[in-house]
Amino acid sequence: MRKVLVLTEAKAGNLRGVSLEALTAAQRIAEGGEIIAVAIGSDATHYANVLGQHGAKKVYIIGNEELDVYTTDAYLQALRQLIDAVEPEAILMPHTAIGKDLAPRIAARFGLGLVSDVIDVQIDNGEVIFTRPIYSGKAFEKKKVVSGIPFATVRPNNIPVKEIGGTIEVVRFSVEIKDLRTIVKEVVRKTTGGVDLSEAKVVISGGRGVKSLDGFKPLQELAEVLGGAVGASRGACDAEYCDYSLQIGQTGKVVTPDLYIACGISGAIQHLAGMSNSKVVVAINKDPEAPIFQVADYGIVGDLFEVVPLLTEEFKKVLVNS
Template sequence: MNKKVLVFTETKASALRQVSLEALSLGRRLAGEGTLLAAALGSKAADYAPTLGEYGADQVLIVSDARFNEYQSDAYRHTMVRLIERTEPDVIIAGHTANMKDAAPGIAARLGYGLITDCTQVEFEGGELIYVRPIYAGKAFEKKRFTSGKMFVTIRPNNFKAEPSPADAETIPFEPGDIDLRTVVRDIVHKSTAAIDLLEANIVISGGRGVKKKEGFAPLQELAAVLGGAVGASRGACDEGYCDYGMQIGQTGKVVTPDLYIACGISGAIQHVAGISNSKVIVAINKDPEAPIFGIADYGIVGDMFEIVPLLTEEFRKRQAN
């Protein structure tokens, strides 16, 4: 393939999101001998250029503007449209994040690009690109292709490998011009203080109603700290007030795809399973041997999570020490 590919990157807490690097690696693969462009927005956009070049970007379009430090629909859509009109890419790639769920459909419709969202795999079949995405809450997968040459794809975090492919990236300043803002974000209050984003975590330890109270998450947080993972929760735990809804994983929460998912005191309702079904390895800890979670777990431990989790934490500490 020799295509011009444009990747829209995103940041969180002043750092590039992992899914943006994954999108760049996919973009390099799809571009072939063509051109891979990366767009970076925000007052520190120029600081990200070296990393974007390390992951294959031939050109980095820099929009150094504080209006893009936090996501604002009007500003982002306006600027993304102008970037696309200027560069005329064959393929646009972005992470399947809350921001792009909002922005991508309107942009694709306005510019006449086909849109396939939440892709977990890209395959070549019969000389065509085939995009794989989950449907029916992860119970099945569908394969889709574009019928025209203009493609807009969003990819699910943690499903594509971010592989360095160093390129001598050219930085190009881009001025978005006047933007008619109907709404302005003045401040964002973050309820979750987790250092690792659930969507991008390689290891997730989650608690359900079995944690019994807010303090019941303490052993899970300790295990997560030892493993370098993030802590999540089932809707049941959130509904009981044991934790914030920002930690919720499931059909009505966040969909995670870690290498290792440890479910503690979670029964395994279908709504929760929908949010974890693409995890590479699932470990279930539950006192009830008949809990549905064991039906989808790769490994199961029948027992009290308050006894088992500390034992796991201690064992992992010993292994790390050795």
């Protein structure tokens, strides 16, 4: 039995799905022990009950105004104080942009080993075994922490969420934030749709084959019908067909959706590193020799500007009749 601390994360006031995956992983690690979640921000109270439904027995709310917008200094100060107070026996947090920035600093502060980008957690004879991809997803390694407490970040869309219900205790935790080196004056958000690309269950991705900024419109329509998000290859971003925030690949985002539709993407190894763990991959390309077909579960040799609208119409019919 372990006391597990889960550092949850919200975006635009809404709890990110990977936080619930981290709580599910915590259920395995705790082995009947106590799971404690921490929610940061002045609007964090409204999703505390959701954390309780997914295993948290106690939720610490840190509501300082300085934490409403992420800065490394402020979050690190807050979490250092919380970890000192809670004294957990394991720590989990999402493998997001914030997690990638914050987790190594927390590990350094407390002298902990960090296992990053975890896709599975199991218990073997009482030891916590983490599984993570290596070599751009071509292989997997299993790791365990031999000294100190287990500390890991969880990759989105890999651990099936388990809801167990139960009552929770909500605790307001006061922290002192001082001597900040960075203060955010204004946040300008680029709107790329309502679905977070890194957590989307369906991703429609375009490459150089979309040919222009307007070429992404059919992909956006298909994504809207399927409730998914639009992504892009490095080539499409370099050609200024879309913003770099949509880039998927070795130097972009890593996605693991249930369905990945690659439109006009040749399948360079750098792009495959960002989507090769998708559950089902559909490739649409005019070139029958395109490398993307080697990793695709289903391939369509054809013009994406003809195929994608046809798929959109067919999906509309299916969804209306279902």
